[in-house]
Amino acid sequence: MAAKSGTGSVGDRHGQELQPVGNEASAVKAAESTGEEDPIQEAVAATQFGNFERLVSLVENGRVPADVRTPDGVTLLHWAAINDRLAIIEYLLGQPGVEVDSKGGDLDATPLHWAARNGLVDAVHMLVSHGADPLRTDAQSFNTLHLAVHSSNVMLVVYLLHEGLPVDSTDSSGRTALHWAAYQGDALSVDVLLRWGANVRLLDSTGFTALHWGIVRGNMACMRRLIEEGSDLSARTHDGKTPTVVAREMKCYPTYAAAVAEAGRDIVDGSAVPMWLSEHGVQQLTFLWPYVTLSMVFTELASLNAFFALLAGVGTTVGMHLAMVKFIQRARGTKRLQIVKTGYLAGIFSASAFWVGIRWAIYVLPVTVGEFPLVNALFAAVAAASMFMFVRSMRSDPGFIPLAKDVPERRQTIEDLLSAGEYDARHFCINCYVRKPLRSKHCRVCKRCVARHDHHCPWVSNCVGVNNHRAFLLFVLLLELAIPLFIFLVSKELILLAPSDEEPMCMVLAEPFCSIYSSDPLTVLVACWAALQLVWVTFLSVVQLMQIARAMTTNEATNMHKHGFMGGAISPPARESGEAGVSSSGASIAPSEIGPDKHNHAHGNNGGGPARLCMRLLGIDQFLMLMRDVRLFGGRGQGYSAALQSERNVNPFNHGTVRNCMDFWADGGELIRMSDKPGTSGHGRVGGRSVDYLRLWNVPYGGVGAGSV
Structure with a gap:
């Protein structure tokens, strides 16, 4: 907003x-x-x-x-x-x-x-x-909080609330700050006021609730939040109009109905739709669902002839996916299911790894261990290490910024930032009410600020930050080695098992591939599926390694093209411009702070349609952006290259490729952070010197700047 x-x-x-x-x-x-x-x-x-x-x-x-x-x-x-x-x-x-x-x-x-x-x-x-x-x-009976809401400066609203202003104070028309924020369609201020305890059921002098005014504006985000916090859907104005009637008069009924559904309420009587699954239940179900789906698809593809197998496999995949979505939506009281916020993609990977492990242990290993014992041992070690890194990446604290204990502590933080001239959206999180260290970001999925935030990865169903970045990258790099090893072993197994005296019936494959496939079709399918995983694994590996060499995170690499490195701030004191859209008074928030994550190889929303979402899930968008940077910095496209190397895009953490890699891999701490207690560690290195990313307020040591790839 x-x-x-x-x-x-x-x-x-x-x-x-x-x-x-x-x-x-x-x-x-x-x-x-x-x-x-x-x-x-x-x-x-x-x-x-x-x-x-x-x-x-x-x-x-x-x-x-x-x-x-x-x-x-x-x-x-x-x-x-x-x-x-x-x-x-x-x-x-x-x-x-x-x-x-x-x-x-x-x-x-x-x-x-x-x-x-x-x-x-x-x-x-x-x-x-x-x-x-x-x-x-004033003469309109507005106090400072009302006027702050009128200005739509959420940072000012947060400051005044921490100064102790009553959130439900009314003007002469009986309207609170929440009424005015809803009328203006200011979703940020509405959210802040609601989290502060604003009463959604208060009526103004016309009998309008905040929801009525939100409907007048037609802002879906405001309506949904107001409904989630308990707005009365049957409340009538003094002339007898319910929110539904107002929505029809304002010609925004479809938007209102969608907001009601997403808030988990019944539009007829306003009651809460029963939910069969908790958030934890959704995570468990979506994580385990791919195990069933892959089992069914692999079995069908391996047991039927090619034509019917293809139809059955596609039908089962689509049907199981839709069944999961519909079931969870119904179980969650009609709330919309956002796949990237669940463990669905992590479940797909773990289910794939499960099938690879089963086929290798039961079928591939007994056949190939005699001729290729070292390769099998290497695969077992690499695959086990990769799965360990997967679990660490998924379960560990990525580097959550510690929350303030109480309101006085948060107020002191705001006072300190104001004194330093840094009370803006780049230095203060309006969701967590914490001072944001450099390179941190608020994750809308995890609902916490993460130190040295790289991206939220649905493949591990967790954020990737300072504490688990190495584990995540090792997970990806080990996969890059494990998958080819598995494919090699499968190929040797199939050759050894290929029948010599039978004529297999194949409708698609020609000899000798038909004989090889027929010897162990299920293992072939699992190997092909594993090979497909190399697409996103390879793209992600290249992007991550190049970014480490440039001392950049995925978040910073994306934002550099939009708003400049770290929003254009290259050295203390922080520059006025802040993040995208952040005025010198901190009046607005960067798009990445208020909407679904749009950076990373993921995986934010599905804006741009299925093709765009697929590119993001496979990491193709980040890879293409990286290749464009390499081409520009490599001597072509000088105009754009010069723009990227302008002052606002200077990377102060860049100390050259060798030093950057050493900082990442050998920062003096544990290679794999084993502590799961949030806020206990944010150790890292910049230019060979130790820093604490949980409390990194200023750029510690000057680097060589942007442009080193």
């Missing part, structure tokens, strides 16, 4: 050029230059344009009192607040006679109201810290 950001949050502090603004219709207009004879207009213009020296000169020389007011009561502090002139605000508040809560303008608003209406977090913080009353209301 993009949000208004005003004119910037730390303009004075970092010397950025800000355009003066004003939003009170009756306020006196500033002079276009500072050459006006009227000293009051001159002072107003100096305040708007951030001319600190000129304003101080006017006040100190006695030409304009610091508490001067225009005819409608607007003060210099109002103009400083609405233009986010922090140095001027601090100066004026130190002058005698200046009232922090002075009211003025048509809306009888305070400087705090003006700053909050424009979503200026730093200005609001400075005024509150100097005694401004956030519960004071």
